[in-house]
Amino acid sequence: MSYTFDPLVPRPIDRPTDVVVGPLTAERSAALDEAKIFSGPADPADRPAWREMLRAWRSDARARHGYTGAAYARPEAAWAARCSTVAQVWLWDELLYSFEERRFTPERFLADAAERFGGLDAVVLWHAYPVIGLDDRNQWDFYRDVPGLDALVATFHEAGMHVFVDYNPWDVGTRRGADDLTELAAVVAELGADGVFLDTLKKAEPELVARLEAARPGIVLEGESKLPVERIEDHSSSWAQFFADSPVPGVLRAHWYERRHMQHHVRRWHRDHSEELQSAWLNGVGVMVWEVVFGVWVGWSRRDAATVRRLVTVQRAARDLLLDGEWTPLAPLSPDAEAAGVYASTWSLDGVTLWTLVNRGESDYAGQVLATEAAERASGRLFPFTDGQAGSAPGTSADVVVPGRGIAALLHVADGVADPAWLPDLLDALAAVPHDPDARFPHRLARRVGEAAAQVTPVTYAPVGSVPPSGTSEPDAVVVPQGAYALTVRYRARETGMYQGAPYVDEWKPLPPRLHDARTLQRDGTLPAPVAVAAAEVTNAQFAEFLAATGYTPAQPHRFLAHWAGGVPAAGDEPVTYVDLDDARAYCAWRGGRLPTEDEWQLAGEAAPGLFGVARPGTGVWNWTESEHSDGRTRFVMLKGGSDYRAADSDWYVEGGRHAPDYSVKLLLPGLGLARSATVGFRCAWEVRA
CATH class of the missing domain: 3.20.20.70 (Aldolase class I)
Known part of the structure; x- marks a missing residue:
């Protein structure tokens, strides 16, 4: 069933429930x-x-x-x-x-x-x-x-x-x-x-x-x-x-x-x-x-982070009041405070009362907050805090600053009641956590993590057998000409987003058709030189040849070639899997090349869909590309090609199956070898030199 809704507006099930005052009927x-x-x-x-x-x-x-x-x-x-x-x-x-x-x-x-x-x-x-x-x-x-x-x-x-x-x-x-x-x-x-x-x-x-x-x-x-x-x-x-x-x-x-x-x-x-x-x-x-929502940066502003600091500082100190005190929501406040959008709860226990105050308005409120009747009862000691103030005004209703879109508090201790044991430490702690008015969003942009050469520990690999000399591609490789290009990339909308930014900014709960729907984006660039992309994935046998020739050992061996029995690959020409980006980069460097970027892979695939697309021969596996990105909090890489494996019966899985060359999946990179998968292999690419 299709329907329309405004994702920036709370759904009916998200909204608060009106309380009808009167007899408590079953309804x-x-x-x-x-x-x-x-x-x-x-x-x-x-x-x-x-x-x-x-x-x-x-x-x-x-x-x-x-x-x-x-x-x-x-x-x-x-x-x-x-x-x-x-x-x-x-x-x-x-x-x-x-x-x-x-x-x-x-x-x-x-x-x-x-x-x-x-x-x-x-x-x-x-x-x-x-x-x-x-x-x-x-x-x-x-x-x-x-x-x-x-x-x-x-x-x-x-x-x-x-x-x-x-x-x-x-x-x-x-x-x-x-x-x-x-x-x-x-x-x-x-x-x-x-x-x-x-x-x-x-x-x-x-x-x-x-x-x-x-x-x-x-x-x-x-x-x-x-x-x-x-x-x-x-x-x-x-x-x-x-x-x-x-x-x-x-x-x-x-x-x-x-x-x-x-x-x-x-x-x-x-x-x-x-x-x-x-x-x-x-x-x-x-x-x-x-802040990292399934691979997408949705960072907290300085204002909201400062509010959390102040909130937890008080809550941790006064938790007994919050758990055992008499809770009065929407406690009476002065008319001026109410008119400014200031509201409060009170929490009272054994002569100690905490007012938790908020300001719904954009501008700071400065003035009295207690209602007249509360002020008349306020003999004792009154401590305003969490608003840059710290002190007492015995027997009076102190002025309080409640920051715009922020929080503040008051603590009242009645005559004859000792100050809470936690109060001195709380006042000292609050002096270090003032309100911060900076509500700007702390943007982060994902950037490509270096080039292939920067990712591989420099090693000189001696050519063996029929391995082509450095810079020479395989004879049947698909050559992508130099020059400008424009690509349409297809993908499925997921909570990971794609190359940049959150996919559901300020939305309430993404729902169909916005969640998991088919989308496209445009990418353009320029190839400074022709690039040749291998017609097929590297096989187990080819990778075994690389290991024998170089003695390559990964820095993190967990799950490396986990499908090989006793370090020996299975017979046949199956693509090598259980290799991560660094493993693939090392092999390609030995072959005098590198991994193709996601754009190079797609350009080659669209030129020869029979070798890269849904109908490509042999076992279908996803392909690593030289498209590792990071925004400083999340690493990801774009996969191409699709695999024969498909996890069934849930829309939350990474999509499986084979895909056309224009299709991409953003894969969040796990560490400690967990990126090595039974369904991900790679192809090499070479820059064609004149």
Whole structure:
């Protein structure tokens, strides 16, 4: 079924739910059960009745669903309620992995997170999508086959962080092992993971919950999007993705139902995160930091990163207030503050009250924020902070600066009540995390990573047998003439994007027809000299000849020629596979050539589609090209040709099958040998000299 929609506007299911004040009928209860966010009323006079309605619903819903809260009493899972920040991290993010050093670099990743976001409480190690489907490796292989992954998890644990693994329930068409419950429980136990992210699932079924709990007591499950109210019972967290708030900030339904249930706000494609950060601040929940979205840079602005730093600094110090204090959403404020778009929640416990303040407006608000009745009760000590201020004004309502599109806070300590033990350290910490008004998007452009010669350790290879002299192509190679060219490239829209930039900027949730549809782009350039591209892929036998002649040994041997038995290739003329870019570059250099660029490959293929296209002879494998790119956070390469392998039954896989020469796939490069695949080989190219 086809339909149209505006991707820049929240869908009906993303929007907040109006709270109708009155008798709590079955119909109203059901509507509130289904909410993501309860809308906040615009008129301050309506808010007391609105809050009472929310309390009535919570009491009724807990009774209807037989809520016990047992999952939150598990001591091993108590950390989840205090997890303010979780980062989605592609395992091969260049902050976390160095392609040059061929090792994980958690020290670099943690230093960056500390500087920009005030540190992280947890990470999700994203592993398989969007690479899975290139060959028959399943989602468990992409964890189990990573050398040193257990040590990386241990390093995060030593840094005081918790680690989630990712579960892809849609992975049904790759190599089959045991059932998903058995495999996931085993991976959790093997890696010592603390939680599971339920990709595309709002909830895990009870049997999966039980199996994971048995494998790792206290396991935290975090579903995507809206968690059904009855499953708040056994899911400690939820991934609050694409939650649209009301103009007057509303209340997160799941967190209102159970304060210990942690939610992480995120809008993955948005460049302005101020609204979800403000919602997190007013609701006392966390945020997801996600800058490399499946291979596409969607970095956070300095303003939003600074807001995260300030948010987590206060939340970590005052978490007991946020968990156990009396929560009053949309607490009364002064008329001037309300008129400026300033809103607040309060959290009160044993004579200590925290006001969490947000400013929906673009301009800073400076002035009193407390309502007259609150100011009259404000005897004691009042501490304004997170806005560049730090100090006290005993017995009075201090002026506060609430930055435009930002957050601020007040802490009141009643007469006769000691200051919280954490207050001095908090005030010192806040002095180092001022608001930053710079909301510009930090663009990154992917650039080609050098030329072939720069990628291969210089080695002099002695020609043997019939190997042509340096610079001489094979006799049947397809010659592409020099000069200007213009190409049309076909591809499937994926979350990886293509050469540059995010494919779904500021969109809510990409849906068909925009997600996974067929697209084209134009590329042009100039060849300074003719280029000859081999008519066929390098075979196993040819690669064996190269090894015998040169003694080549890869710097990272993992998975190198994994299909060869005892180092001996199978008989026949099959294309060599289980080689990565560096292996292919080394072979081509020995042959006096290099890998073709993606444009050279396509130009040759369009000139001789019978040798490069769908009907090409022999076994079909994808081809490496000299098109390695990096934006400093993600490495990728363009593949050409297509393979005979096709993972079935899910649209999330890398597309398989053979393709015409104009078709390209952007493959994110994994490290530590995982780029070596059963379905990827290569051809050589030579610059034709006069």
